[in-house]
Amino acid sequence: MTIAEQYENLVKTIRAYNPAADFDRIRAAFEYADKAHENQKRKSGEPYIIHPLAVAQIVAEELRLDSESIEAALLHDVIEDTAATHDEIAKLFSPTIADLVEGVSKLTRIQYATKEDEQMENLRKMLIAMSKDIRVILIKIADRLHNMRTMEYQSPAKQKQKSLETMEIYAPISHRLGMQRIKWELEDLSLKYLDPVGYEEIVSKLSVKQREYEAFMQRTQIQIDDRLNELGIEHIVYGRMKHPYSIYRKMFNQNKSLDEIFDLFAFRVIVENVGDCYNVLGVIHDIYKPILGRFKDYIGTPKPNGYQSLHTTVMGTDGIPFEVQIRTRAMHEIAEYGVAAHWKYKQGGQGAGTEGKYEWVRRLLENQEGADAEEYIHSLKVDMFSDEVFVFTPGGDVQNLPAGATPIDFAYAIHSAVGNHMVGAKVNGRIVTFDHVLKNGDIVEILTSKAGKGPSRDWMNIAKSSEARSKIRQWFKKERRDENIANGRSAFEAELKHCGIAMRDVLAADTLPGLLKKVSYPTLDDMYAAIGYGGFTAQKAVSRMQGELNRIARQHQAEKAAAEAEAKPARPEEPKPPAPKQVKSEQGIIVEGLDNCLVKFSKCCTPVPGDEIIGFITRGYGVSVHRCDCPNASPAKRVQPGQEGRWIHVSWGKNTNESYPTTLEVVCKDRQGLLLDISAALSSTNTFVLGIQSRSTEDQFAICRLEVRIRDSQQLAALMRRLNQISGVLKVNRPAG
16 A cells, blocks of 8 residues: 555544544644654654555554544654654644653664663653643553564564553553553563464464354344344444453463363453343343352443443353343443543544543552652553552442552552551451452551551551552651661661772762762762662662773773872883783683583583683583582582593683573462563663473462573673562572582
8 A cells, every 4th residue: 555545544433433624734734744854764664654645544543532632643753763852743733732642762873772762751741731631541451562563674672662561551551541442452462472372373373273262152133133133132243252362371371271261262242331231131030040259230330541331250051151241331332432432522632531530540640759761661551551440438439449459458458657656457347457459349547646657667568559559758858868878877887888989989079979879879878768668679789880880990990000000110121021921711711731621511500701620621511610609510519539630720711602501490389470571671681581481289379480591690680689679480490400
């Protein structure tokens, strides 16, 4: 399809649902974008304008947004990728469109210390824009959807990075906004690149059984249709299969093969009014046997994103269980389009949006004050993307909290004063501990006392919502500054000692300002206070300072050497000693007394540069290199009969390889999303992955074995630190022996 044909197709789509759209302005936006991007190409080799056109098509066809949204979609990359400015877009089109385009653009002109910092600021900027105008995120999701549809032209590393970001950020935002169709497609496209083998296995098996599955769905649809027609209930009924990612997650969580998963099917019944919803529910339970505990009433208690429907799981006449969702037409429109269903704008973009319903966006921004990048992104995932639990106050008001929430989360959701003065909690009339996990339908009562001492530091580990954690942090920040400074200084000094850095190097007058700039705090006391109340970590502070301290140390050494050279008296020329013989290293290893010998790295302990190592002369395979702490190279092994003279001193040379394979074992509490968090840690440390194996134990633990390529021990230590920070990880070690 040519560019002109694509544009005509866009106009045709808009005309079908919004004939009053301003087509002159849409044409002007298209021509401006076409001109701005005229010399740019996509990775596929196509003209760049193809992408804005495709994004505008998604905004029109899938979301049915107003004229301003179409114009902003066509222009969404001009500020980021061309010489166009916000002022120019505001002047030529409108300030609103300029704000939409600016909101969708990334922060490309600023350098950040870490990838997490950059991701955090881009997300924060997007959320701020989104809180002012929800259409920012709708256009951004359309942009990401088209990028994922054309991801095959990117490098494998980029495919994995973008897919992980989509799975962790954009698919759950789509879910929170109620845009289920787009959420499913984003998840499936992400899975295709994150686990291509698993994705292909599911898709191929589904295609093999397609006829059998279609026959079952047709039989069931006819049964429901006939009974509702007999009763004179006006309706539409249709069936669908679960999408590949939904099946994949069920297989992974329940450790089952595709053949062992039976609830692959869901049927939708769309009726005229709420009364008919409950009538149809009775009919379904009459035809089929309901499965206990699998009924959910989202009409009486809607989800926070506005989703309403009745869900029930029943056993079909063929002995196959399936889900039935029952809703009205209006509910169905919100279920399919989510927040986009509320944006029915009149000509000229005038109309009433419902941003007020999305107060959670503003709360997300408020709750992240004082949090650093990793904490921000982790909290965002918990607050925005976790499943919810619905509980009640004694007065009958509903509170929705993240899954796994405790009475602490409930207390702070009511009010920060309630949380700060909490001394106990009752659930369903019984006293419970603060770490009690709340369940759907619980009635929660918080016991308070003005004489209460305030929150405990342990509450930070118990609370699941970032709202509660943020309010606890604020209390400690305000009430216990001196204590925070003392605790923060102690943690910081301990971390410095662990890294072999002297405190005097940090406190030196010529180095301190540069170091404080690295951690973004005006004074050391401010940094200590942040570490003390949990807004920052000692490990992060030292790792950000380390580069600057190393640079200063090298500078001092160079100055000292230059001063010594100047101070030495001139002496007569002496004959130079012969240059030492250059010892050639094989794969970065220098073998004492041998040159050009074959070197191989033992698979039992997989050493990397920086490890203490020892060599063993094998029979016919050269020198095998072990870590000194490997059980196969223990001092007892070295003195065994027949081993004399075969253990040899080896060391790392200057010219090491770009990377070395090694193995890590991660022991953790098994939970949903664990592998995604491990993948994020690998991605954030730029670690090349050779393979991941995981197994679950009967006592709800998981053991993940990671085969990776590592440059040196510093990169390995950073990766192990990052893995240890993941929720539920108990131990990270390097197998040996």
